Amino acid sequence: MLEFPEYAKQYPPGWQNIIDRLVAKLDAIDFDITVLQAKSKFASLRFYTRIKGTKHYEDYIWKVVDKFVAEAEAESTVTCEVCGAKAELREINYFMVTLCDEHLKERLKNA
Numbered sequence: 001m002l003e004f005p006e007y008a009k010q011y012p013p014g015w016q017n018i019i020d021r022l023v024a025k026l027d028a029i030d031f032d033i034t035v036l037q038a039k040s041k042f043a044s045l046r047f048y049t050r051i052k053g054t055k056h057y058e059d060y061i062w063k064v065v066d067k068f069v070a071e072a073e074a075e076s077t078v079t080c081e082v083c084g085a086k087a088e089l090r091e092i093n094y095f096m097v098t099l100c101d102e103h104l105k106e107r108l109k110n111a
């Protein structure tokens, strides 16, 4: 079973679909997994978990979880963090963001 407490949900709204798919995959694994934090760092998803009953990162279950998380993180680097459309990594005033063309324009207007 997957636990994903509200306080751990710190990711931008455009990545909701990525998170939903990741959560479905993790939920299908028959292990007690708790999401500690899901957030954006350097414009890509970071997804930290704890797996009950396992301490060793080399355990098979960690490899499975890492694979799913890595796929979601890779997807987040090409997904607009505002709307979920196809996006690119951009730099605005030395700050990295993943935005579609439309939201890049909007962000630059307000920069």
Ligand SMILES: [Zn+2]
Pocket: 080, 081, 082, 083, 084, 085, 099, 100, 101, 102, 103
């Ligand atoms: Zn967008």
